[in-house]
Amino acid sequence: MGQLIKADMRDLAAESRQYLTFTLGGEQFAVGTLCVKEIIEYGQVTAIPMMPPSIRGVINLRGAVVPVIDLGARFGGPVTAVGRRTCIVILEVQHAEGRQVLGVVVDAVNEVLEIAPADIEPPPAFGTHIRTDFILGMGKVGGRFVILLDIGRVLSVDELADLASAAQHADEQP
């Protein structure tokens, strides 16, 4: 993982990259387009019993079962309410044993932007609502900041698995 991040940073420094920006809880976030597979309308999420709020459930993506993560809850906020523009962004993350496709629930998808490395600031030590290790950097777009997410960290498969099994044990032993 460490290497991956380093590689990401190097890429970041080398040339401007494209980012997909989306809104969640009134804030702007962005992820590199390379890991975005597709964006689908929110619907038909099957909830899994005894799961923490950050794991919303699973969807059928053309025959494959894909876990859906509630980013809002994952960042420590409330569960994302489903509205007219709610979407699921399908992302592919790399982990130790291969790739995992995951979906994240967002309030709205905005646009694809090109952000030059010069316009990316390092993440602040505090002040954001989310864990700093989730943040790759702060991109300046039109005088505002968008939070560039480190998807490998946010959707760390090991961490999610821990969350899932821990929640279940807590649930079963009240």
Place this chain on the structure above:
Amino acid sequence: MNLDDALHTFIAESLELLQQMEEALLHIEQAPDDPDTINAIFRAAHTIKGSAGLFGLDGIVAFTHVAESVLDLVRAGRLHFTEELAALFLQVCDHIGVLVKRAAEHREPEDSVRQNGTHLLEWLNGLLDDDPARDATAQPPATCPAETTANVERAADTVGTDHWHISLRFGQDLLRNGMDPLAFVRYLATLGRVQHIVTLTDSLPGADDMDPESCYLGFEIAFRSDADKATLEDVFEFVRDDSLIRILPPHSRTAEYQQLIQALPEDDMRLGEILVRCGTLTEAELAEVLRSQAHDVPAAPVGQLLVEQGIVHPPVVEAALKKQQQAKENRQAANNLIRVDAGKLDQLIDLIGELIIAGAGASLVAQRAGNGELMEATALLSRLVEEVRDSALTLRMVQIGSTFNRFQRVVRDVAKELGKDIRLDISGGETELDKTLVEKIGDPLTHLVRNAMDHGIEPAEARLARGKPAQGLLRLNAYHESGSIVIEVADDGGGLNRERILRKAIERSLVAEGAALSDAEILNLIFEPGFSTAEQISNLSGRGVGMDVVKRNIAALRGSIELDSTEGLGTTVRIRLPLTLAIIDGFLVGVGNAAYVVPQDLVVECIELDCEGGHDYLNLRGEVLPFIRLRNLFDIEGAPPRRQNVVIVQFGGLRAGLVVDQLMGEFQTVIKPLGKVFGRIRGIGGFTILGSGEVALILDVAGLIQHLASQRHEAHPHTFLKESL
């Protein structure tokens, strides 16, 4: 096919052959001197050597060649397959295996392997040197400067034509292929008596042109034997393709000899003389043969002669043809098997999974549309898809026999190591199960087998004292039972001592002191993690070493394990596994808005819930049946409907009810694995996709029951589970 692919094939084949060789070697310990088995061993070694030669794997060729030479002695009956020899060859077999594996990894064998090889070679060469007949035959005939004739056991009363005549002209590559011309003659001698043999050196070129690695020899052999032509032809099986071999039965007609003489490359007159010298023909007969030949204008082409040769002696020809046909069929049967990349099969099964989901979707639409014709069409379609699924799944099915047979070796080795006499009895080897399961079941089985031999079966004295035969018996058995495969590992040893287990479990605070446990519950304690440690107390202890690991491995395959033990009489461990990991027949139930799938094999019956009050058990025809309210367990919101149903499930020996809102019927379903994120959660076995495209959860009933049972165990040991009858 590039060389690497070919090498893979070679390695796969060699390992298979070694497996066969090992089986034959283990078999020969029971039935020494069985020619079929000896031939099988020889053939395996020979084929590996030949193929290794193609790839220039000289290490394997050199080693296997020596082994093959020793086997050749056995084949010739000059060496007997004693137990030591079989044991030696098992090591040889292992060593070749190591060499092949190193070749697969493109690595040179390590020093330890080399040393082992040298050691084995010394041993093998020692056997070769001890052979009394070797000195006499050590000189290859190729060095003979002129035609040699030798009288081998000529008996005065046998002159005449009542013997076979065999003409051999070996191919030039014979020696390069690792064959020894004399080996054939020697082997022939085991089938009868070589009355006379003439070595032909006519095709031997001058010393300058001669390639010492080529074979230029031919033999004319007068041979007395009761064997039939097919057997004699079998002798030359390995060289049939590139050598000229003619076998004439006794009392053949002169025309046949005439054809023989024509077919052979040497001068007719000279051949005739040789035939006379062999005693095959008399002078008068030869004259007759040559005379009739003169009448034939012009000599028919060899090919046609070969055909005609077949017409003359009907019974012999028929037998030969039949034999040939058989050989051909055998070859065809072998050709009918194709190696397929397991990945391709998986892909096919995935696709069929999609097809099933799509088919279910179509049926749903048809039902909604209420179009009779359409419904009929989709019903037909789903039946066909079901058949396609079944046959696709059988592609992945393999018999468990080969896995079982591997234990012959394990049992033999471990028994020797322990100094016990133990026989392995295998049954149900033809039972089929999924290839992935076969691969994964090996380790747990080995563990159980070793355990049974080490701790289950008592030493011979103890057995005799208990009035049991000194030889211990270990049984491996497999059979199908209600959609699962059951594998049994049974021993006739001392069995498990329940009191001792209980005492130990209390010692390790796995159970509360004074807890009332059923027999089965006590036995199952040995699967608890931390039940046993390395500390050895009695013949019982150690049985638990790693048993929790075995149980976990089996559970990972969606299987279960149970124990059955009678003290003093033995223990049976029963492993129950699903037939396949890919597709199951499910029973769809609904709770609130969610749908869940219960594996159909586990569902016994469904009844309506009519129970008041807060307790979680009901009266099922006089039997207490505990149940789980899925709504409560899964925290599903909303009030339960007025009518609720109970799905009664049975798993292994346990029976329980699941309370659900709706019963939605049977449903064929593809299991989608939980994946990394959900891999560790319990109570859910996987996902599946419904016809509507929605994802449903497959309940892991066993996990659910066991988990809940263990949880409530401390509080109320007996209210939750009931041992079924």
